[in-house]
Amino acid sequence: MVRSDPPKWADWLVERICPEEYLEEVQGDLHEAFHWRKEARGQGYARRKFFWEAIITIRLIRFKTPDIMKNWYFRLLKNYFITGSRFLWKTRALSSINIFGLAIGITFAALSYLFLSNQLSFDRFHKNADQLYRITGSMEWNGNPETMGGASYIMGEAFPSQVPGITRASHIKNDLALRPEGDDYDYQVFHYADRDLFDMLDFTFISGGPGDFERPDQIVVSESFAESLTQTDDLTLIFGDQEEIFSISGIFKDLPSNSTLQPQIIIPFSFWVSSVPERRTVTWFDINMNVFIQKSKEAEVEEIEKAMNEVMAANFDVSETKARVHLQAFSDMHMDTSLGLGNGLRRAADQEILRVVFWIGLLCLLIACFNYSNFATGNFLSRSREVALRKVMGAPKGAIFQQFLSESFLSTALAGMLAIVLVIIVLPLFSIFVNEVYSPEQLLNSRFVLGFIGILAISTLLSGLYPSTILSSRKVEDGLKSQIKVGGKSIFGWFLVMLQVSLTIFLITGMLTVDRQLKHLVNFDLGYNDDNILQLSIRDTSDRRVDRLQEQLKQLPFVAQVSANSGYNGTDVVEEGRRIEVAHLRTDPEFLNLMGIELVAGRNFDANIQTDGRDAIIVNETFVKAAQLENPIGTQVPFDYGDLDGPRIIGVVKDYRMESPKTAIEPLVMYISPEYQYQNMLVQLQAGVSNQNLQQIEDLWREFYPRQPINYTWLDELNEGEMQTEAQIRQLSRAGSLTAIILASLGLFGIVGTHVRQRLKEISIRKVNGASPWDIYRLFSGKFGTWLFLGFVLGAIPAVYFLKNWLDNYPERIQLGLGTPLLSVLICGLVFLAIISLLLSRVIFVNPAVYLKDE
Amino acid sequence: MESIGSLEEIILMILLRQEECHGVEIAQQYEAAIKKTISLPAIHVVLKRMEKKGWVESKFGEPTAERGGRRKRLYRATPAGYYAIKEVQEVKSKLWAGIIHPKFNHGTI
Structure with a gap:
């Protein structure tokens, strides 16, 4: 044979063409085939064939594995996941409990995140957001500073034209008008604004536009409002007795739900200007609207503030009141509640709910992660042999660490997947709890998706670090010897359980306290009777008509008493140089009887005594105290409101809660002089009223005010409504503590179970040597007890501290004694005892033979 | 049921007849049975495809001198491969069974 090998250059070709991973097999086969073909059909044929086949090895490129798959690290990870999922499946009963626990924690964290991120995102979506500011004011009165979240009309006119750096500005104000709907009338909220608003904020017009927004009768409406209209070119609104027809020049897309401003109808400000007396447009401190400005990019906020104050000082004497104007960032309005919103802006964030949601979310996630740690550590013990083998095969510590972290x-x-399902299920309920509107689509926005991934990353670390560290640092010999005890005395594991227990105690104590405080507030003796009292809102400038309505209502057989009042207003009374802030109320002689308010001295107003209108006031005990009156009856008070002229006190009433049990009692002055327009009519009904009775009241109302819809509330419901925040906190804390106790139980289940499993052999020997069940019980419970006790103490102390602070917000509060923390300790203790006993029963009643047999 | 190509079918049957074999053996048996030459990469491509489908599995064998010291890759049919081909063959033989007297109408088409 001359040349027995295939041509070198063809070999070289194969090496270039054939994918690396198949080269050995293919090249070998080609060589072998060359020899075979040479034998069978001669060298020439074999060489031709070899050359041709070398080229068409290119076909194998289709089966090339992607480069990433060839990466050893990737393969290692793949292997970890395969081992991990096999192990999960093998221990599916325990693992599913564990994963479920983790899912609950993640669910809570995700919901909190959704809520918090949504709250924080308020008003930040406008593209000019960082240049937008709201004008606010402050003044000082006798050394008492006062801040105002609003501005006057003139500020919105003068500043933009005289202060450099302000590029755009708009007034904003809202108001109510009546809107005819078929034969009926309904109240309609609308906003006033200037043309600039549409450029300052991100308004998108889907049809038409605001034009120059100068003509008072040309308005724009939101898409959702336009959909509710039958014809979309004009809109009729009734102001007082005046009917106005507006033409709709544009329809804009509703602003997103995280906007503080939610206008439905926007009317040019020129309409407001033409409808009010001139003084309202020139008074500097007539704070009854909001003014937004947009500054130029370069302008400094401090400079603008300074210039604004200079402009104001040039036109208005600020020396006495120390009046100043300030700028508040547009995107701060929602979160910073110190200034108040109103005047066309939606309610602000509730800081308290924010805090509660944050803490519950965080604590539940922590508890769930600790849980997983403990559970996993115990569960992974059965894998010490696997770990030891990996190490023998050369796996460094880091690799084992990574393995368990990836598991x-x-x-x-x-x-996380389970949590997504849970989140979708509880989202409607959660929306009610926190008083927001969330839809499942909101879960798809990038902010939430990123946050959710973040939560998953955090929980992976929190839950995986401990078991990974423990398992990777075990000695090889221990693993191979199937030495089961792990990590010394597993102090860290117990430490985690202790933390969980204390978090649980914290949450449960919180829940019980909120519960008790709310009950206390609801059942609190307001100092008057709010049962069966209907409060009607009145919008009538004529006292006469109100009196007539009152008379007619009294005629109804099921009505006990009727009384009208102005609602509480505030002012200052200066008495002998002392300034007293008082609430005052215009009412009638029926008020005290109807409300069941007790007179402690003097007499009630009397309709038959002519002078009562001008001369008489009734005050409460707090007023007497604040004014330091020895003998209040007959004392003249400098309270000169309307017809009142140095009135004398004719009676003193016992203190009662004017507004709600959440606010402190203020000094109060009551009078019957007609200074303030009536706002409310209180109608006390006989017990057992039916819907039919209410219908009769409505019919009567309609005779008086055919154009106004009746608006009434039960007084006791109104009082309970004041407790909305507390009721929300109660719901949230209930859900939170229930979850916490479930999760902590799971954690305890995990660690106690591990302990018991580790010591089965030891216990069996003890039993053989005559230990009684009680001895064994004590053996374990001593240790568990210590840690649980530590957890109880560590949970109760911060809880009491934290709750004391919270309760200080309320003038009327429960005493936080030892009872509440002890009760929560008792609840937790019983649950934990049940779990421990359940697990211990396994060792106590074990047959020692079973566990001693296999050696 | 994934469709099975005709070359796949033949190679799979060759594999099912023995414990295990590598590419060149398959080529030899193919040529012996079909009396036609075949190129090796064609066989390799079919083998890789069937391996992906799970019909065959493979492992490295021992190196030999005539391969230039390179290892063989030995292929073996899997149960899944067996059932895949079994079904096709049953369908075919059922059809074949129906053909007792071929109906040829010579010359009248």
């Missing part, structure tokens, strides 16, 4: 990632990912 906890696997569990977290599964828990």
Whole structure:
């Protein structure tokens, strides 16, 4: 044979063409085939064939594995996930409990995140957001500073034209008008604004536009409002007795739900200007609207503030009141509640709810992660031999660490998927709790998705670090010897359980306290009777008509008493140089009887005594105290309102809660002089009123005010409504503590279970040597007890501290004694005792033979 | 049921007849049975495809001198491969069974 080898250059070709991973097999086969073909059909044929086949090895490129798959690290990770999922499946009963626990934690964290991120995102979506500001004011009165979240009309006119750096500005104000709907009338909220508003904020017009927004009768409406209209070119609104027809020049897309401003109808400000007396447009401190400005990019906020104050000082004497104007960032309005919103802006964030949601979300996630740690550590023990083998095969510590971390990632990912389902299920309920509107679509926005991934990453780390560290640092010999005890005395594991227990105690104590405080507030003796009292809102400038309505209502057989009042207003009374802030109320002689308010001295107003209108006031005990009156009856008070002229006190009433049990009692002055327009009519009904009776009241109302819809509330419901925040906190804390106790139980279940499993053999030997069940019980419970006790103490102390602070917000509060923390300790204790006993029963009643047999 | 190509079918049957074999053996048996030459990469491509489908599995064998010291890759049919081909063959033989007297109408088409 001359040349027995295939041509070198063809070999070279194969090496270039054939994918690396198949080269050995293919080249070998080609060589072997060359020899075979040479034998069978001669060298020439074999060489031709070899050359041709070398080229068409290119076909194998289709089966090339992607480069990433060839990466050893990737393969290692893949292997970890396969081992991990097999192990999860093998221990599916325990793992599913564990993953479920983690999912609950993640659910809570995700919901809190959704809520908090949504709250924080308020008003930040406008593209000019960082240049927008609201004008606010402050003044000082006898050394008492006062701040105002609003501005006057003239500020919105003068500043933009005289202060450099302000590029755009708009007034904003809202108001109510009547809107005819078929034969009926309904109240309609609308906003006034200037043309600039549409350029300052992100308004999108889907049809038409604001034009120059100068003509008072040309308005724009929101898309959702336009949909509710039958014809979309004009809109009729009734102001007082005046009917106005507006033409709709544009329809804009509703602003997103995280906007503080939610206008439906926007009317040019020129309409407001033409409808009010001139003084309202020139008074500097007539704070009854909001003014937004947009500054130029370069302008400094401090400079603008300074210039604004200079402009104001040039036109208005600020020396006495120390009046100043300030700028508040547009995007701060929602979160900063110190200034108040109103005047066309939606309610602000409730700081208290924000805090509660944050803490519950965080604590539940922490508890769930600790849980997983403990559970996983116990569960992974059965894998010490696997770990030892990996190490013998050369796996460094880091690799084992990564392995278990990737397994906890696997569990977290599964828990995350479950959590998404849970979030979708509880979202409607959660929306009610926090008083927001959330739809499942909101879960798809990038902010939430990123946050959710963040939560998963955090929980992977929190839940995986501990078991990974423990397992990777075990000695190889221990693992191979199937030495089961792990990590010394597993102090860290117990430490985690202790933390969980204290968090649980914290939450439960919180829940019980909120519960008790709310009950206390609801059942609080207001100092008057709010049962069966209907409060009607009145918008009538004529006292006469109100009196007639009152008379007619009294005629109804099921009505006990009727009384009208102005609602509480505030002012200052200066008495002997002392300034007293008082609430005052215009009412009638029926008020005290109807409300069941007790007179402690003097007499009630009397309709038959002519002078009562001008001369008489009734005050409460707090007023007497504040004014330091020895003998209040007959004392003249400098309270000169309207017809009142140095009135004398004719009676003193016992203190009662004017507004709600959440606010402190203020000094109060009552009078019957007609200074303030009546706002409310209180109608006390006989017990057992039916809907038919209410219908009769409505019919009567309609005779008086055919154009106004009746608006009434039960007084006791109104009082309970004041407690909305507390009721929300109660709901949230209930859900939170229930979850916490479930999760902590799971954690305890995990660690006690591990302990018991580790010591089965030891216990069996003890039993053989005559230990009684009680001895064994004590053996374990001593240790568990210590840690639980530590957890109880560590939970109760911060809880009491934190709750004391919270309760200080309320003038009327429960005493936080030892009872509440002890009760929560008792609840937790019983649950934990049940779990421990359940698990211990396994060792106590074990047959020692079973566990001693296999050696 | 994934469709099975005709070359796939033949190679799978060759594999099912023995414990395990590598590419060149398959080529030899193919040429012996079909009396036609075949190129090796064509066989390799079919083998890789069937491996993806799970019909065959493979492992490295021992190196030999005539391969230039390179290892063989030995292929073996899996149960899944067996059932895949079994079904096709049953359908075919059922059809074949119906053909007792071929109906040829010579010359009248």
